[in-house]
Amino acid sequence: xxxxxSYTCGAFQAGKGDLVPLLNPATEEVVxxxxxxxxxxxxxxxxxxxxxxxxxxxxxxxxxxxxxGKLAAVIADQRDALIETSVANGGTTRGGGKxxxxxxxxxxxxxxxxxxxLGDARELADGETVMIGRGAKLAGRHLWxxxxxxxxxxxxxxxxxxxxxxxxxxxxxAGMPVINKPATxxxxxxxxxxxxxxxxxxxxxxxxxxxxGGVTPLLEALGPQDVVAFTGSSGTGTxxxxxxxxxxxxxxxxxxxxxxxxxxxxxxxxxxxSAWQTLLRDVVREMTExxxxxxxxxxxxxxxxxxxxxxxEELSDRLGAVRVGNPANRxxxxxxxxxxxxRDDVHAGCAxxxxxxxVAFGVERPEKLIDVxxxxxxxxxxxxxxxxxxxxxxxAHRDEIFGPVTTxxxxxxxAADAIALVRRGGGxxxxxxxxxxxxxxxxxxxxxxxxxxxxxxxxxxxxxxxxPAGMVLPDLIHGGPGRAGGGEELGGIRGVQHYLARTAxxxxxALVERLLG
Numbered sequence: 001x002x003x004x005x006s007y008t009c010g011a012f013q014a015g016k017g018d019l020v021p022l023l024n025p026a027t028e029e030v031v032x033x034x035x036x037x038x039x040x041x042x043x044x045x046x047x048x049x050x051x052x053x054x055x056x057x058x059x060x061x062x063x064x065x066x067x068x069g070k071l072a073a074v075i076a077d078q079r080d081a082l083i084e085t086s087v088a089n090g091g092t093t094r095g096g097g098k099x100x101x102x103x104x105x106x107x108x109x110x111x112x113x114x115x116x117x118l119g120d121a122r123e124l125a126d127g128e129t130v131m132i133g134r135g136a137k138l139a140g141r142h143l144w145x146x147x148x149x150x151x152x153x154x155x156x157x158x159x160x161x162x163x164x165x166x167x168x169x170x171x172x173x174a175g176m177p178v179i180n181k182p183a184t185x186x187x188x189x190x191x192x193x194x195x196x197x198x199x200x201x202x203x204x205x206x207x208x209x210x211x212x213g214g215v216t217p218l219l220e221a222l223g224p225q226d227v228v229a230f231t232g233s234s235g236t237g238t239x240x241x242x243x244x245x246x247x248x249x250x251x252x253x254x255x256x257x258x259x260x261x262x263x264x265x266x267x268x269x270x271x272x273x274s275a276w277q278t279l280l281r282d283v284v285r286e287m288t289e290x291x292x293x294x295x296x297x298x299x300x301x302x303x304x305x306x307x308x309x310x311x312x313e314e315l316s317d318r319l320g321a322v323r324v325g326n327p328a329n330r331x332x333x334x335x336x337x338x339x340x341x342x343r344d345d346v347h348a349g350c351a352x353x354x355x356x357x358x359v360a361f362g363v364e365r366p367e368k369l370i371d372v373x374x375x376x377x378x379x380x381x382x383x384x385x386x387x388x389x390x391x392x393x394x395x396a397h398r399d400e401i402f403g404p405v406t407t408x409x410x411x412x413x414x415a416a417d418a419i420a421l422v423r424r425g426g427g428x429x430x431x432x433x434x435x436x437x438x439x440x441x442x443x444x445x446x447x448x449x450x451x452x453x454x455x456x457x458x459x460x461x462x463x464x465x466x467x468p469a470g471m472v473l474p475d476l477i478h479g480g481p482g483r484a485g486g487g488e489e490l491g492g493i494r495g496v497q498h499y500l501a502r503t504a505x506x507x508x509x510a511l512v513e514r515l516l517g
Contacts, residue, residue: 001030001032001033002031002032002033002188003019003032003033003034003035004022004032004033004034004035004187004188004191004212005035005191005212006035006039006209006210006211006212006213007194007198007208007209007210008039008040008043008044008047008209008210008211009040009043009044009047009209010047010205010206012198013039014035015034015035015036015037015038015039015212015213016035016037016038017036017037017038019033019034019035019036020033020034020036020184021033022034022089022184022185022186022187022188023089023185023339023340024088024089024091025089025090025091025335025336025337025338025339025340025343025377025378026091026325026326026327026328026335026336026371026372026376026377026378026379027326027372027373027376027377028373028376028377028378031088031089031188032089032188032191034184034187034191034212034213035212036184036212036213036214037213037214038213039211039213041211041215041217041218041221042221044179044209044211044218045150045179045218045221045222047205047206047209048150048177048178048179048206048207048209049148049149049150049177050206051204051205051206052150052177052204052205052206052207052208052209053148053149053150053175053176053177053206055204055205055206055207056146056172056175056176056177056204056207057122057146057148057175059122059175060119060120060121060122061114061115061118061119061120061121061122061173062115062116062118062119062120063115064115064172064173064175065111065112065113065114065115065116065118065173066112066115066116067172067202067203068108068109068111068112068115068169068172068173069108069109069112070200070202071108071168071197071200071202071203072105072106072108072109072112073105074196074197074200074202075101075104075105075108075161075165075193075196076105078196079098079101079102079105081192081196082097082101082161082189082192082193082196083097083098083101084097085188085189085192086100086101086160086161086189087327087328087335088188088328089186089187089188089189090157090158090160090186090188090189090338091291091327091335091336091337091338091378092290092291092327092335093327093332093333093334093335094327094330095289095333096289096290096291096327096335099162099289099290100159100160100161100162100189100290101161101162103159103161103162103165103166103472104161104162104164104165104166104193105165106474107162107165107166107169107474107490108165108168108169110169110474110475111169111170111173111474111495111496114173114492114493114496115173122145122146122175123143123144123145123146124143124144124145124493124500125141125142125143125144125516126141126142126143126144126502127141127142128141129141129509129512129513129516131509132506136509137508137509138506138507138508138509139506139507139508139509139512139513140504140505140506140512141504141505141512141513141516142502142503142504142505143502143503143505143516144497144500144501144502145500145501145503146174146175146176146499146500146501147174147175147176147225147226147227147499147500147501148225149176149222149223149224149225149226149227150176150177150178150179150222150226150227151167151171151176151177151178151179151226151227151228151229151499152178152179152181152215152218152219152222152226152227152228152229153167153168153178153179153180153181153229153230154181154215154228154229154230154231154232154240155167155180155181155182155183155190155231155232156183156231156232156295157183157185157186157293157338157339157342158186158290158293158294158295158338159231160182160183160186160187160189160190160193161189161190161193162472163231164180164182164190164193166472166474166478166489166490166495167180167229167489168180168208169474169495170489170490170495170496170498170499171227171229171499172203172207172208173496174496174497174498174499174500175499176227176499177206177207177208177209178207178208178209179209179210179211179218180194180208180209180210180211181210181211181212181215182210182212183232184212184213185338185339186338186339187212190210191210191212194210216243219240219243219245219246220243220245221245222245222246222249222251223249223251224249224250224251225501226249226251226252227251227252227253227254227498227499228240228246228251228252228253228254229253229254229487229489229498230253230254230255230256230485230487231255231256231257231295232257233257233258234257234258234483234485237255237256237257237485240253240255241253241255252498253487254479254487254488254489254498255485255486255487256295256429256478256479256480256484256485256487256489257483257484257485258295258399258400258483258484258485259295259296259299259400259425259427259428259429259430259480259483259484260299260300260397260400260425260426260428260483261286261296261297261298261299261300261425261428261429261430261431261469262298262299262300262301262302262421262422262425262428262431262432263279263282263283263298263300263301263302263431263432263434263469264302264418264421264422264431264432264433264434264444264448265279265301265302265303265304265307265311265434266303266304266413266415266418266434266435266437266440266444267415267433267434267435267436267437267440267441267444268435268436268437268440269307269434269435269436269460270436271307271310271311271314273436273460274459274460274461274462274463275434275435275436275458275459275460275462276434277463278434278458278462278463278466279301279311279434279458280311280314280315280318281468282298282432282468282469283298283301283315283406284315284318284319284322285468285470286298286406286468286469286470287319287382287404287405287406288319288322288333288334288382288404289470291334291335291336291337291338291380291403291404292382292402292403292404292405293337293338293342293402293403294470295429296429296430296469296470296472297406297470298406298432298469299400299401299405299406299407300396300406300407300408300409300421300425301406301407301408301409302409302411302418302421302422303408303409303410303411304410304411304412304413305410305411305412305413306413308386308408308410311408312360312361312384312386312408315360315361315384316360316361316384319361319362319382319384320361322334322382323370324366324368324369324370324379324381324382325369325370325371325372326369326370326371326372326377328371329370329371331370332370332371334381334382334404336377336378336379337378337379337380337403338378339378340378342378342402342403343378343379343380345401345402346364346380346401346402346403346405347364347380349399349401349403349405350364350380350383350401350405352395352398352399353385353395353396353401353405353407355395356387356389356391356392356395357385357386357387357388357392357395357396357407358385358386358388358392359383359384359385360384360385360386360408361382361383361384362381362382362383362384363381363383364380364381364383365379365380365381366379366381380403380404380405381404382404382405383404383405383406384405384406384407384408385405385406385407385408386407386408386410387407387408387409387410388410393409393421393424396409397424397425397426409421415440415443415444415447416447418444419443419444419447419448422444422447422448422451422452423448423451425451425483426451426482426483427451427452427480427481427482427483427484427485427486428451428452428453428480428483428484429452429453429454429478429479429480429484430452430453430454430455430456430469430470430480431448431452431454431455431456431469432455432456432457432458432469433445433448433455433456433457433458434458434459435457435458435459436459436460441457441459445457450481451480451481451482452480452481453477453478453479453480453481453484453488454469454476454477454478454480456469472490473490474490474492474495475490475491475492476490476491476492477489477490477491477494477495478490478491
């Protein structure tokens with residue numbers, strides 16, 4: 001039996017205590033076990049602070065970017081091996097595994113290019129020199145410099161590769177050593193990735209470490225120069241953010257949590273139009289890719305009442321052709337949910353929705369599952385609900401059902417009503433506005449902007465150009481307010497700045513300009 005271990009202080013270390021089984025979620029077979037606990041966390045922090053941090057800070061942005069490019073190449077070269085672990089332990093189809101692995105490599109490469117552009121500097125000027133007072137003698141300027149701490153990542157189960165890479169790319173480019181804590185249930189891909197990165201011997205000692213098991217004691221030992229980046233449920237995110245030690249020491253905490261993302265339809269979109277076809281493509285893809293276990297998946301389709309019937313008809317046709325089962329079979333398009341707990345949570349959410357909303361398509365466990373032992377697997381079939389009336393709409397906005405599930409919410413078609421419904425999500429990562437009327441689309445997009453991290457715009461001239469909402473891009477921010485956690489990742493240089501310290505320098509103009517350039 002394969003036993004996964006932590007990687008700390010320059011060595012792979014077996015933990016202590018009970019071994020945690022990792023399952024194939026399609027068959028419920030044990031595929032590996034994780035050795036958790038017992039790692040010397042104080043030594044792990046010291047190794048990062050005393051060796052990893054100084055080594056990274058000694059490099060220029062261009063040199064750090066070169067390291068990221070080498071990491072991207074390692075992942076791309078070992079793509080198939082990582083996909084296999086994703087299928088076996090994450091329950092993803094090969095397409096879902098590629099989405100995770102390619103996203104990781106692509107993000108690292110994008111930040112490698114950014115590092116090259118930033119060049120031989122080790123700090124970044126922020127804005128222009130500001131003159132202070134009435135004369136020209138005093139001046140001020142802001143400077144970004146590397147924080148002298150550790151970046152701790154707490155990653156979710158659904159993206160063990162990409163979730164790590166989007167944090168690591170920005171932190172390493174900023175000059176901070178990283179400690180990654182993947183979700184244990186799907187840790188095989190993260191452990192395999194760790195083995196590959198260590199074997200490549202690209203990063204300085206202490207720049208990258210990985211822990212399996214609980215990290216609360218580690219978090220309690222963090223200080224004012226450290227950063228915590230968390231991805232997961234809003235409840236756990238609140239717990240992390242509220243740890244007394246983090247509050248006391250002012251540790252920077254970046255949270256990405258639940259999100260009731262939306263697709264808003266209106267402004268002249270008609271069935272059969274290009275925008276309509278894009279809507280269908282995107283909704284089906286976001287429901288089925290990685291079995292809907294994506295923080296960017298479309299949870300609500302806000303559509304004029306007159307379009308509900310044709311939308312449901314075409315969605316049902318497309319979803320009815322989707323094959324559900326064991327993702328080891330290449331014909332399968334939707335695999336299981338990642339864990340038994342995830343399956344139970346999704347089924348419970350669907351049961352709550354059934355009490356108040358109409359089931360337009362699907363069942364919790366399809367009768368026909370491809371290559372799945374009888375009664376096994378953590379499955380939920382694609383499901384579409386329709387929320388009519390305040391009670392159903394309120395239930396649709398209560399909790400995110402983190403699976404292949406979406407809810408159609410009919411509305412009047414008025415821009416103000418669409419905006420009000422989107423805002424009920426309480427803060428989102430992404431929302432797509434489908435409109436063939438420029439003024440309507442602009443009104444809705446700007447009206448929802450304070451509530452959404454990223455707004456995608458689609459009209460009937462967008463065919464073949466737009467990307468699905470779930471495609472997170474390195475150059476644009478990934479994050480959102482309120483329910484979505486209030487944090488941000490990526491966004492080009494903005495993502496790097498989360499791991500830098502900004503300082504204002506003031507003094508005689510000549511001195512400031514000589515110091516900062």
